[in-house]
Every structure is written in C-alpha cells, then in structure tokens.
Amino acid sequence: MRWESLFADMESQLVAARAQELRDEVAELTRAERAQVALTDRLRAARGDGLRLLLRDGQTVDGTALEVAPQWLLLAPDAFRRALVPTAAIAGVVGLGPQAAPPAGTVERKLSLGHALRALARDRTVVRVDAQGAVVTGRVARVGADHVDVAPQDAAAGAQAWTLPFGTLLVVRSS
Numbered sequence: 001m002r003w004e005s006l007f008a009d010m011e012s013q014l015v016a017a018r019a020q021e022l023r024d025e026v027a028e029l030t031r032a033e034r035a036q037v038a039l040t041d042r043l044r045a046a047r048g049d050g051l052r053l054l055l056r057d058g059q060t061v062d063g064t065a066l067e068v069a070p071q072w073l074l075l076a077p078d079a080f081r082r083a084l085v086p087t088a089a090i091a092g093v094v095g096l097g098p099q100a101a102p103p104a105g106t107v108e109r110k111l112s113l114g115h116a117l118r119a120l121a122r123d124r125t126v127v128r129v130d131a132q133g134a135v136v137t138g139r140v141a142r143v144g145a146d147h148v149d150v151a152p153q154d155a156a157a158g159a160q161a162w163t164l165p166f167g168t169l170l171v172v173r174s175s
Contacts, residue, residue, distance in 0.1 A: 030175045037100040040087060043070040044101035051075065053085055054092035057132065061085060069111040070104055084120075084172040086113050113166055117143045126153065126175045129167040137175070 036069045046065050052077070053061045062082050063075030073090070075083040078162075118129060121140035129150050137150040141161050148166070152159040 007050065016096075038103070039090070039093075040068060040073075041100040041103060042096050043073055043087075043093070044104070045095055045099040050095070051093040052093055053090050054094075055085070055089050055130075056091050056116075057130075057170055058091075059130070059170070059173070061171055067092065069116070070109055070117050071111075071113040074116070082174045084116055086166065086169050089170045113169075114143050114145065117148050119159050120172065128173045128175060129162075129164065130170040131162075131164045133168075134162060134164070136162045136164075 008148065037123065047068065049065055051065050053073070055061065057110070061075060063077040063083055065073060066076050066082070067074040070089055073085045073087060075085065077083055083158060105134055107146070121143055125140055126137070126139060127150070129148075136150045136152055138150050138161075141149040141151040143149075146166050147163055149161045149163050151161040
C-alpha cells in the first residue's frame with residue numbers, strides 16, 4: 001500500500017510538471033507571436049473604432065479609423081472632415097484593442113503616403129497641412145517621391161507653394 005501511494009504521488013507530480021511546462025510554452029509562444037505584430041496591423045484591426053492619436057508635436061487627433069495603410073491612417077473626426085496622418089507622425093494611440101489584423105497584402109503595401117496625397121491633389125481638395133514648424137492651408141499642387149508641394153489659398157496674391165518633406169508631415173486635414 002505504501003508503494004502504491006508513493007507511485008501515485010510521483011505520477012501526480014509528473015502530471016503537474018507537464019501541465020506547468022505546457023503553460024510556460026503557451027506563454028512563450030504568445031509573447032513570440034505578439035512580438036511580430038506591427039502597429040499598423042493593430043490599427044487596421046481598429047477600422048470603424050474611435051481612436052485618439054498623439055502626434056510627435058504633442059497635438060491630438062480624434063476620430064473614427066476609416067482606412068489604414070502601412071504609411072498612413074485616415075481618420076474621420078466627424079461626418080464631413082477627414083484627417084490623413086502619416087504613421088511616422090504617431091507618438092501614441094488611445095483606443096486600440098488587443099486584436100491585430102493579418103499583415104497587409106501586396107496591394108495594400110503599395111498604398112504609400114504619396115498615393116494618398118496624389119488623390120488629394122487630383123480632387124483639388126482644400127487642406128490644412130500641419131508640418132513641423134509650419135501650418136499651410138491650400139491645395140496639394142504636386143507630390144514627389146518624398147515631398148509634397150502645397151499651394152497656399154492666397155496663391156493668387158503671389159504666395160508661393162510650400163515644399164514639405166514627408167518626414168515633417170504631422171496631419172493633413174480636409175476643410
């Protein structure tokens with residue numbers, strides 16, 4: 001009888017050790033999987049949700065996430081206005097859940113910040129561009145590989161276009 005309880009005790013310890021090993025392995029795999037998730041994957045999972053973005057200059061932009069590409073996020077602050085935010089300008093986000101969308105597909109990865117800005121140029125949309133050290137209201141005149149020219153609204157009065165490198169852009173708002 002003593003031998004049987006000794007073996008039963010050893011077996012229960014072995015079962016407990018296996019269960020702990022499995023829990024540790026699951027925890028490690030979960031950490032490894034989370035380490036592969038990009039911010040844009042979490043932002044894409046938040047489409048339709050209300051978010052608050054903290055930008056590099058300290059300002060915040062609130063709105064519903066409409067579209068997300070690797071280089072930009074489109075928010076709707078209300079039913080009429082839109083805010084195009086380069087992902088490089090984001091310093092923090094409030095409102096993200098733990099979910100992540102699968103990595104962007106081939107077409108989605110090709111939707112660069114330049115593509116979004118060229119759409120604004122094509123539509124002749126009046127925008128307010130907040131860049132580091134400058135705020136320009138006008139129309140997107142042309143878009144290069146790494147910069148955008150914004151013609152101020154008072155361009156008819158002789159004001160010249162601002163050329164802004166993509167790296168300085170914080171938010172482009174529709175009026």
